[in-house]
Amino acid sequence: MDNRFTFIIGGARSGKTAFALSCAEKLKGTKTYIATGGAFDAEMSERIKRHKLERGNEWATIEEPLDVVKALAGLNPSGAVLIDCITLWLNNFIWKGLSDEAILGEVKRLAEFCPSCGKNVFAVSNEVGGGIVPEHPVARRFRDLSGAANGRLAAFADEVYLMTAGIPLKIK
Structure with missing residues (x-):
């Protein structure tokens, strides 16, 4: 898998x-x-600390809430990169005040860069569109942007897996 x-x-x-x-x-x-989320409260700080311990010293961690392409471009071309996660990354753009068009432009930039960057890239995202229609407009915007982003990233990916109950299902 090179x-x-x-x-x-x-x-x-x-x-x-x-x-x-x-x-x-x-x-x-x-x-x-590449961690896109930040330690914005005590629970998240504890979660980040626990996840770093679980990954061990073999993994270098880069915290990059916005310019994931720049973070990827600066890495050694060998090995593997895990971007975790796309939905937190989208949330960061929403709270920075970016328009949907600008956010989806960043998604397109990442989707086009990943397959050709010379690295094994794994990107993780949440499926948030399978539930009820959110009551709040910001939540609906987030759901819609997540769906659009996931579709664009999946279109450019070599492989796509749907995880459910800890079981990976290869869908592409």
Whole structure:
């Protein structure tokens, strides 16, 4: 699996990251985790600390809430990169005040860059469109942007997996 873009989507706590880590750890070379979320409260700080321990010292961590392409471009071309996660990344753009057009432009930039960047890229995202229609306009916007982003990333990916109950289902 050299220089491939793998997109992994699923519900919360469905095993997306664990699956991505397990695939990436089978590859030779450096391992880099690009974290798009930040420690905005005590629970998230604890979660980040726990996840770093679970990954171990083999994984370098880059915290990049917005310019994921720049973070990817600066990495050594060997090994594997895990972007975790796309939905937190989208949320960061929403709260920075970017328009839907600008956000989807960033998604397109990432989707086009991943397959040709010379690295094995694993991107993890949440499937948030399977539930009820959110009552709040911002939540509906987030759901809609997530669906559009997931579709664009999946279209450019070499492989796409849907995770459910810890089981990966290859859909592309």
